[in-house]
Amino acid sequence: MNIGQAAKASGVSAKMLRYYESIGLLAQAGRTEAGYRVYSDADVRTLRFVRRARDLGLSLERIKLLIGLWQDDDRASADVKRIATEHAAELRTKIAELTQMCEALEGMAAACHGDHRPECPILDDIARGGQAEAAPNGSKRLGTRREAPGAGAHRAIQGAMR
């Protein structure tokens, strides 16, 4: 099997196959005399593993560890579980960050007329830096979290989209 066929069979692009090999995630593929990479069914099984692990959002770093464990008959399932739960915890954190952003945005958007006029609570809110405008009359303040300024979590929120 050459790289294109392996790519099609595994769902991993040929480009990524070469890349994974270059970073040591995959072993160096065999070569024909002409220099073409050659893949076996076992290789394709590994590739599918990688593909599915990527679909779970795991980093290549962690996938590398998982492959090592997968191919190690003496592994401890605790090691696998730790990797999975660590990643799940990171996902939960990211989900919470994105949810907070999203709710803030949706709140602001709901308060915005969205017409031809320039008045816009969204811009006001962003410009105000997320601080309430002294709540003149008990307005709804949908967009902005009012309690818990969350002074420590600022840079943590950054990176959520990256």
Next chain:
Amino acid sequence: MNIGQAAKASGVSAKMLRYYESIGLLAQAGRTEAGYRVYSDADVRTLRFVRRARDLGLSLERIKLLIGLWQDDDRASADVKRIATEHAAELRTKIAELTQMCEALEGMAAACHGDHRPECPILDDIARGGQAEAAPNGSKRLGTRREAPGAGAHRAIQGAMR
């Protein structure tokens, strides 16, 4: 105000100030005779705007648009609202993807003993490519979505963590 003070006052690093200027997100800052950048209070207000917008997960591309609208007295709030709702929709999509990943992982992890033994449903699940193992006895299949293979959403799921 020089760049360090503006950075401290706005919560945007000096490094990012220079970068934002270089990509045209911010206007070129004034300079002292020695070449030091000089910032005004108005500049700091803009920087805080950017900072807050970043905290909402907006791309610099969109922030650029928002700044333009913010400084345009003739803007239509609809334009602002569209940007906000588009971004919120993208966040919702990403949240859904991450949630799906996370639930799959948590399900697998829950099924894993996590001890010294090698048996591991997590690895089995990933290796099986997310397809049910022919459901021999109606087992719980916690980790894997069984219905809706979602054949179209594959590459869409990729990129969720990036």
Next chain:
DNA sequence: GCTTGACCTTCCCATTGTGGGAAGCCCCAT
């Protein structure tokens, strides 16, 4: 046998934001 098109190879570049660091200049206080 030769051409052609599809495939393979390597190498470089771009993406998105951010940080790290080097080399060199500047400013202020001692």
Next chain:
DNA sequence: ATGGGGCTTCCCACAATGGGAAGGTCAAGC
């Protein structure tokens, strides 16, 4: 005037992927 801290620019790195160029190879059809 000297030292330390701040400023300047420039390059590199990250994570994971795609795009594309320049060139070699294979197989099918003529």
